[in-house]
Amino acid sequence: MEYAGPLQRLAAFIVDAVVISVVIGVLDAVGLIDLGDPTTTDQALEAVISFGYFILLTAAFGATLGKMALGMRVVEEGGQKAGFFRVLIRETIGKIVSAIVFLLGFIWILFDGKRQGWHDKIGGTFVVKAR
Numbered sequence: 001m002e003y004a005g006p007l008q009r010l011a012a013f014i015v016d017a018v019v020i021s022v023v024i025g026v027l028d029a030v031g032l033i034d035l036g037d038p039t040t041t042d043q044a045l046e047a048v049i050s051f052g053y054f055i056l057l058t059a060a061f062g063a064t065l066g067k068m069a070l071g072m073r074v075v076e077e078g079g080q081k082a083g084f085f086r087v088l089i090r091e092t093i094g095k096i097v098s099a100i101v102f103l104l105g106f107i108w109i110l111f112d113g114k115r116q117g118w119h120d121k122i123g124g125t126f127v128v129k130a131r
Helices: 004-031 040-061 065-070 084-100 104-110 118-123
Strands: 074-076 126-131
Touching: 004 040, 004 065, 004 074, 004 104, 040 065, 040 084, 040 126, 074 118, 084 118, 104 118
Parallel strands: none
Antiparallel strands: 074 126
């Protein structure tokens, strides 16, 4: 397995953020949410969309649209696609822990030999270059 580098992973995240922003913008345009006056319900819906995007795509296809576009996938130790439970833990608890202390869990990718962030370690996953 060839581990994906931090810049490649950051670029994939930027692509994913744009996709999620477009989806939320469309929902705002059709009146399903109101970005101009966010309520707790609107914020909860945006969180569900964001978490759902990362969880469902990664569990179903082994990658988000950003990772697919940049030739990466999320795998377990043996190189097989990460299962739903691992993805769920990685994308929820893992990413919250990675972000909560000055984003150190994400910065960790720069120094880790296997390019794992804390969320990868918590979920038992690796981001690798797709073949």
